[in-house]
Amino acid sequence: MATESTTELARADKERPEAGVAKGKDTLSITDNRTGRTYEVPVTDDTIRATDLRQIKVADDDFGMMTYDPAFMNTAACRSAITFIDGDRGILRYRGYPIEQLAERASFLEVAYLLGEGELPDGQQLTTWEETIKYHTYVHTNITRFLEGFRYNAHPMGMLLGVVGALSTFYPDAKNILDPASRYLQRVRLLAKTPTIAAFAFRHSRGLPFVFPDNDLDYIGNFVNMTFSIGGRHKPNKVLQRALEILLILHADHEQNCSTSAVRAVGSSQVDPFSAVSAGIAALYGPLHGGANEAVLQMLDEIGSKEDVPKFIADVKAGHGRLMGFGHRVYKSYDPRAKLIKKVADDVFEQTGLNPKLEIALELERIALEDEYFIKRKLYPNVDFYSGLIYQAMGYPTEYFTVLFALGRMPGWLAQWEEMLLDKDQKIARPRQIYSGAGKRDFVPIEQR
Numbered sequence: 001m002a003t004e005s006t007t008e009l010a011r012a013d014k015e016r017p018e019a020g021v022a023k024g025k026d027t028l029s030i031t032d033n034r035t036g037r038t039y040e041v042p043v044t045d046d047t048i049r050a051t052d053l054r055q056i057k058v059a060d061d062d063f064g065m066m067t068y069d070p071a072f073m074n075t076a077a078c079r080s081a082i083t084f085i086d087g088d089r090g091i092l093r094y095r096g097y098p099i100e101q102l103a104e105r106a107s108f109l110e111v112a113y114l115l116g117e118g119e120l121p122d123g124q125q126l127t128t129w130e131e132t133i134k135y136h137t138y139v140h141t142n143i144t145r146f147l148e149g150f151r152y153n154a155h156p157m158g159m160l161l162g163v164v165g166a167l168s169t170f171y172p173d174a175k176n177i178l179d180p181a182s183r184y185l186q187r188v189r190l191l192a193k194t195p196t197i198a199a200f201a202f203r204h205s206r207g208l209p210f211v212f213p214d215n216d217l218d219y220i221g222n223f224v225n226m227t228f229s230i231g232g233r234h235k236p237n238k239v240l241q242r243a244l245e246i247l248l249i250l251h252a253d254h255e256q257n258c259s260t261s262a263v264r265a266v267g268s269s270q271v272d273p274f275s276a277v278s279a280g281i282a283a284l285y286g287p288l289h290g291g292a293n294e295a296v297l298q299m300l301d302e303i304g305s306k307e308d309v310p311k312f313i314a315d316v317k318a319g320h321g322r323l324m325g326f327g328h329r330v331y332k333s334y335d336p337r338a339k340l341i342k343k344v345a346d347d348v349f350e351q352t353g354l355n356p357k358l359e360i361a362l363e364l365e366r367i368a369l370e371d372e373y374f375i376k377r378k379l380y381p382n383v384d385f386y387s388g389l390i391y392q393a394m395g396y397p398t399e400y401f402t403v404l405f406a407l408g409r410m411p412g413w414l415a416q417w418e419e420m421l422l423d424k425d426q427k428i429a430r431p432r433q434i435y436s437g438a439g440k441r442d443f444v445p446i447e448q449r
């Protein structure tokens, strides 16, 4: 299995033409103009180690030089062999396999296996994996009581993050994070039980009784049945189920995004994976991350009609709000997932009839892609621009979209969590700061303030 970091792959990717630069020494010389001293630090994968800068000091008792990188704009926090992204060329691969091929040919559980184990399963491995997941789909009935305790209008992401976190209290063995067998079991439990919890949250919001897992159904079929079945009358639509499966595959991992970084950071304290993953769910909840698909639909509702799109774009350019579902920290060209999602949308709308908001979305995309403001900033539709329209056509309410994203992202969080634990370079995540507060001062009694 490849062990290069994404950064390295991004730069040394075989398809890239040779840069034609003469090969020198793999070091970087740094001259500190404050002292006139020069330092030489090793360069590996086009990267220097931030801790190598600590030797750069003005005085012996200096702490040493740090890097300042709010929001980790240019800092590799790990080596990872899981997902490769080339944001400039719109490339996404899981364990080397192009997302386009996986979306077309793999099942979600096959992708989950690939992300976690590093290789695609053979027939026997896949059968065992699917059976193992099925075996763990039930949740303790006390979980249903938690869900009943939520208000009728509780946001399903709030319910999901609370209940997934609470799973740690049901499985105290999950604390054995250094035991490979225990880690495997917890990964299976999270993949198996999250759809059950997600479906229960959906039913709770509607005041419907919970439908328990049916192990005769496959992963997606079972989830859809637990969500929509009323009196056993739900008629499965294979096209919609495959469309949902593709959407989950497209969301399965995306290297060091906000929620994955949250899982890694929290997991680095060696807490159990249920707690670490619930931190990922919390991060995903935010409107700048997974919550964007929900925000896109709200935006389309606000715009109202195709004719009002130019005014909305003008408002965004004037600094009033953002075009939700546009822009990405890494992709500075078309998000490859957004391309695939447009195709899924065609298949879904053929079954469900056109979502009337699609017209507004297409007009937004058309105008934005021709507009200097968006071109200059390299803002293209991201994965969330069209996914909400599809989820809505499938019958999911807006506030449920991010839950579907969380189901998809689960294998990625788990693979990244385990990779972090096995990485000898990793320790508890603990960034530094530049202190900008008051200097030392003495306490002032309240009557003198």
Ligand code: ACO
Binding pocket: 287, 288, 289, 290, 292, 316, 321, 322, 323, 324, 325, 326, 327, 328, 329, 330, 377, 379, 382, 383, 384
């Ligand atoms: N609409 C309008 N302008 C935008 C948008 C947008 N969606 N995104 C970025 N910009 C502008 C910014 O105002 C800024 O302009 P300026 O240079 O004149 O100040 C410039 O583009 C760069 O934006 P940043 O915020 O610095 O870019 P960053 O990489 O930090 O943000 C993000 C990326 C958060 C995704 C941003 O593009 C955004 O808010 N998009 C809308 C929310 C969204 O769709 N999120 C989903 C992301 S995909 C995912 O998480 C699954």
